[in-house]
Amino acid sequence: MSDRxxxxxxxxxxxxxxxxxxxxxxxxxxxxxxxxxYLFSEDREGQRRGREVLNGFLGPxxxxxxxMPDEMLEGQLPPAWVDLGLTKATYIRxxxxxxxxxxxxxxxxxxxxxxxxxxxxxxxHPTHVDLLRDVRLAMLSQDGVGAQxxxxxxxxTGQLSAENIRFLTIELLACFGRWQEMADxxxxxxxxxxxxxxxxxxxxxxxxxxxxxxxxxxxxSVASVFASQDIVGRYTAILRSIEVPSTPQGRILAYLxxxxxxxxxxxxxxxxxxxxxxxxxxxxxxxxxxxxxxPEFEPxPEPEPxPEPEPEPExxxIRLAFDEARYKRVVEIFLAEPLPGDADFAxxxxxxxGGHERAGDVLQVVRDxxxxxxxxxxxxxxxxxxxxxDLVADVTSGWVAWAQRIGADEVWGDAATTLRNQYAGWQPxxxxxxxxxxxxxxxxxxxxxxxxxxxxxxxxxxxxxxxxDVVGHPSCALFTETVLEFLxxxxxxxxxxxxxxxTLFEAILGAGPTVESYTEVLTxxxxxxxxxxxxxxxxxxLETLDTCAGASAPDPQVRNAFGAPVIHYLRSLDRLSRxxxxxxxxxxxxxxxxxxxxxxxxAGDENVSSWSRLDGTVVGLYTLLPQALQRFSTRLKALxxxxxxxxxxxxxxxAALTNLAERxxxxxxxxxxxxxxxTGAIDQVxxxxxxxxxRQKGVTGFLRALESSLEG
Numbered sequence: 001m002s003d004r005x006x007x008x009x010x011x012x013x014x015x016x017x018x019x020x021x022x023x024x025x026x027x028x029x030x031x032x033x034x035x036x037x038y039l040f041s042e043d044r045e046g047q048r049r050g051r052e053v054l055n056g057f058l059g060p061x062x063x064x065x066x067x068m069p070d071e072m073l074e075g076q077l078p079p080a081w082v083d084l085g086l087t088k089a090t091y092i093r094x095x096x097x098x099x100x101x102x103x104x105x106x107x108x109x110x111x112x113x114x115x116x117x118x119x120x121x122x123x124x125h126p127t128h129v130d131l132l133r134d135v136r137l138a139m140l141s142q143d144g145v146g147a148q149x150x151x152x153x154x155x156x157t158g159q160l161s162a163e164n165i166r167f168l169t170i171e172l173l174a175c176f177g178r179w180q181e182m183a184d185x186x187x188x189x190x191x192x193x194x195x196x197x198x199x200x201x202x203x204x205x206x207x208x209x210x211x212x213x214x215x216x217x218x219x220x221s222v223a224s225v226f227a228s229q230d231i232v233g234r235y236t237a238i239l240r241s242i243e244v245p246s247t248p249q250g251r252i253l254a255y256l257x258x259x260x261x262x263x264x265x266x267x268x269x270x271x272x273x274x275x276x277x278x279x280x281x282x283x284x285x286x287x288x289x290x291x292x293x294x295p296e297f298e299p300x301p302e303p304e305p306x307p308e309p310e311p312e313p314e315x316x317x318i319r320l321a322f323d324e325a326r327y328k329r330v331v332e333i334f335l336a337e338p339l340p341g342d343a344d345f346a347x348x349x350x351x352x353x354g355g356h357e358r359a360g361d362v363l364q365v366v367r368d369x370x371x372x373x374x375x376x377x378x379x380x381x382x383x384x385x386x387x388x389x390d391l392v393a394d395v396t397s398g399w400v401a402w403a404q405r406i407g408a409d410e411v412w413g414d415a416a417t418t419l420r421n422q423y424a425g426w427q428p429x430x431x432x433x434x435x436x437x438x439x440x441x442x443x444x445x446x447x448x449x450x451x452x453x454x455x456x457x458x459x460x461x462x463x464x465x466x467x468x469d470v471v472g473h474p475s476c477a478l479f480t481e482t483v484l485e486f487l488x489x490x491x492x493x494x495x496x497x498x499x500x501x502x503t504l505f506e507a508i509l510g511a512g513p514t515v516e517s518y519t520e521v522l523t524x525x526x527x528x529x530x531x532x533x534x535x536x537x538x539x540x541x542l543e544t545l546d547t548c549a550g551a552s553a554p555d556p557q558v559r560n561a562f563g564a565p566v567i568h569y570l571r572s573l574d575r576l577s578r579x580x581x582x583x584x585x586x587x588x589x590x591x592x593x594x595x596x597x598x599x600x601x602x603a604g605d606e607n608v609s610s611w612s613r614l615d616g617t618v619v620g621l622y623t624l625l626p627q628a629l630q631r632f633s634t635r636l637k638a639l640x641x642x643x644x645x646x647x648x649x650x651x652x653x654x655a656a657l658t659n660l661a662e663r664x665x666x667x668x669x670x671x672x673x674x675x676x677x678x679t680g681a682i683d684q685v686x687x688x689x690x691x692x693x694x695r696q697k698g699v700t701g702f703l704r705a706l707e708s709s710l711e712g
Contacts, residue, residue: 008108011115018042018085019534023050025092025107030076037092037107039065042085051090057110062098066091083569085533128159129454130492135168136461137496139175141503143695146496147172166191167200174203179210192237198354198421202245204238209249223286226256236325241352243328244273246424255283261326318342327353331362338365340374347384351391354421360392390414398426400436403443411451416458429466434475441482448486456486464500471507477517480508484521488528498540499696501528505544506697509551518554522562529566535573539696539704541566542583546698549590550627556592563591571596578611579707582638583700586631598638610710611640620664621647621702622657622682624673631699636706653681661686666709668692668702 005027012024023046029035039050051065068089077087094103126134131154138147151172155165166187173182182188182203192204208231216225226232231253232239239257242250243266251270258266274280321329322345330349334342335358343366350359366385369375377385396402396418406415429437444463447456456463467483470476487501508521529541545563553559570576570584578598585595619642621632629647636645646664650657652675661667661682669682669691682691694705 004104004108008104008111011111015115019532021045021049023047024086025050025054025111028089030072032072032076033068034091034093036094037103038068039090039092040081040086041088043088047088047090053110053114054092057106057113058092058103062095062103062106064093064095066093079568080572083565083572085530126153126492126494128154128157129457130494131157133457133460134494134496135172136458137464137500139172140461140465141496141499141695142176143496143499144176147175150496163194167197170200170203174206177210179207182207183211192235195351197417198242201238201241201354202247202250204235205242205245205250205253206247208235208238209253213253222252223256226253232257232260240325240327241354243353244269248276248279251279252283252286256286259286266328316342318345322349325352328356331356331358335361335365340369343369343375343377344381344384347381347388351384351387355391355395359388359395363388363392396422396426399423399429399432399440400443402426403440405443406452406455407443407446407450409450412455415447415452415455419459419462423462423466428470429476429479430470430473432475434478437476437479441478444479444482444486448489457490460486460500464504467504468507471504471511477513480504481517481520481524484508485524488524493528493532495540498532498537501525502540502543502547503697506547506551509547512552513554515554515558519558522548522558526562526565533569535575538570538573538576538580539700541570542580542587542700543696543698545587545591546583546631546700549587550625550631550698559590560592563587564593567591567593579639579703582635583703586635586638610707613710614640614642614666614706616641616643617665618642618644618646618663619706620660620667621645621670622649622660622668622674622678623647623670623702624649624651624675625670625698628670628673628699628702632702635699635703639703650678651675652677653684654678657681658685666692666706668694668706670694670697670702672697 009024009026012026016022016024019042021041021043023039023041025037025039027036028038039047039054041047041050047067054063054065068091070087073087073089077089081087094100131150135147135150135154138150151168154160154168160168169185170182170191173179185191188204191200212229212231212234213222213225216229219225220228239253240261242254245251245254251274255267255270258264258270271280271283274283315323318330318333321327321333327349330345331353334346334349346362347366350356350362356362363385366375366388370377370385375381396405402415402419402423406412429440432440444456447453463483463486467476467480471480484501484504487497487504490497505521505525509518513521525544529544533541545566548559548563567584567588570580576584581598585598588595614636619636621629623629629645629649632647633645636642646660648657648660657678658681662685667682667686667690669679671679671693692705692709694701696704
């Protein structure tokens with residue numbers, strides 16, 4: 001009988017696929033309870049499926065199914081079963097009048113039927129909301145290849161309008177500095193004249209800087225290039241549409257435009273927004289209007305002037321300001337002297353600005369005229385008034401107002417757009433009191449599970465960026481943990497979501513959390529791992545363990561309780577690469593486990609053939625990550641025999657850094673933890689194509705990048 005039971009279990013194990021709500025029937029003797037056959041699964045859905053099949057083959061006359069509470073199973077299940085995720089169980093209680101062999105025969109028939117049925121796996125396509133979320137998260141992590149692939153999938157869903165595809169294309173190209181490609185887009189001139197989101201305008205400003213100004217800076221000053229290239233005349237539509245841009249390049253262009261317009265108010269607003277003293281000094285040095293600056297290089301020859309045209313009728317000031325894209329001036333003129341005939345100009349100006357502090361006043365004046373019959377809007381003006389109504393309704397005063405609205409019961413279809421367009425102008429989250437941050441966190445949590453959750457997912461990259469920025473502020477701890485929880489609860493746990501989680505996880509641990517916060521973060525990460533635990537996620541698990549091991553631990557026991565089960569699971573897997581085995585064992589001691597010596601791999605084996613190319617070579621590593629060199633060197637020497645492993649953590653262009661960049665045969669440059677001056681010095685002596693740039697953060701990411709470069 002024991003042979004038959006072993007065969008029964010073996011046949012099920014052969015066809016078992018984890019993470020698909022599958023189930024197994026196995027014999028078990030719990031410490032407290034009856035010995036017999038039990039139905040095991042990873043989750044409740046697996047229990048439901050298994051019970052349906054068992055009821056069909058056994059029936060109530062043969063056995064009764066008795067659910068086992070989770071608390072009764074805790075601590076009783078074999079560790080190997082727990083590592084596989086088999087934590088739900090149902091006892092198959094055999095009726096007294098049924099012979100054991102008869103029940104076993106029925107179970108054998110059940111298993112033979114299930115095993116003989118071809119497994120059909122339904123392909124699950126991510127929704128367009130998840131794809132949009134992942135495109136933006138890939139952009140946030142600077143994954144150009146992944147972002148482009150996901151963008152192409154998103155377009156194929158047919159859920160985006162042609163206009164939104166164009167906007168997202170602009171964002172994608174801007175994220176990776178592909179400025180000339182953006183300038184060459186066939187519709188770029190049309191977009192400059194069209195109404196567009198603020199982020200698109202910001203990207204276009206950077207494009208103008210890169211393609212029209214920066215390329216000439218070796219020949220002349222910024223102001224001279226700005227004047228000689230007629231930047232104001234050629235790019236009027238975008239230069240005046242944002243009062244204070246968020247990027248340094250955009251602010252320079254805006255400041256020079258304000259000088260040309262003699263707009264002292266805008267100049268002061270830009271200077272107030274600058275936090276870097278060097279940038280503020282550079283802007284203040286541009287003291288003369290750009291038009292009075294003499295070019296320092298030979299500009300393109302001017303065409304012959306046309307004959308003097310006939311004098312034209314005088315243009316109304318509001319029309320002149322509108323034609324010159326001075327939309328802020330249009331609003332000022334309109335509100336100073338409201339005229340029904342100027343309503344169209346005022347409404348369009350506010351919309352093209354993407355909002356104005358007196359947008360509500362413009363809307364109220366125009367509404368009153370429509371009600372009284374003084375203005376009879378045509379189709380376009382009627383649509384613009386409706387758009388202005390939505391714009392005014394979506395204007396939020398800051399983080400608290402936005403969070404409270406998205407967390408309310410009312411559906412808010414523009415919540416993500418509002419966040420993306422307005423958050424840069426809000427009071428920074430780090431400056432809010434702990435009570436106000438708590439309100440923001442409550443609002444985000446309140447949106448989860450409601451109709452507004454899709455909007456929350458669409459703005460997830462902004463939430464992640466802000467959470468990483470404020471992680472060093474104790475008053476913002478609740479917000480960062482809330483964003484981490486939202487990431488962990490994503491139903492579609494894509495690689496982009498996992499990477500965003502890992503980035504925020506690293507930031508939180510690096511900020512020195514309290515014991516309570518540390519315990520909560522590791523517990524949440526452990527729950528997430530239990531949910532996504534699978535062979536294909538081994539690299540993510542190793543990166544997470546690496547981050548945890550490299551950070552200070554306010555409670556080592558909590559750290560060990562987090563890492564040890566993951567190490568046990570990784571050791572139980574058969575098909576790990578040599579690199580994954582080395583990293584696993586190098587991390588074991590960090591979590592209170594003894595390292596298991598790895599077997600010697602024969603020369604010529606495919607597991608070492610690529611690594612052997614490093615034997616006798618100089619391998620360089622530039623990173624500011626603490627203690628990274630020692631961990632990297634130890635693991636690398638377990639994989640090969642490099643001649644020398646040299647590290648550098650300088651923050652400026654030193655001779656030692658330049659020397660390393662020149663002589664290292666393989667140079668890893670950790671741009672995630674680096675100083676701009678140092679990476680610039682490396683670029684001067686070694687082109688990017690000869691640098692190994694890790695996509696993942698941490699020592700495990702360095703080794704994976706090195707392995708990829710060796711495999712070619």
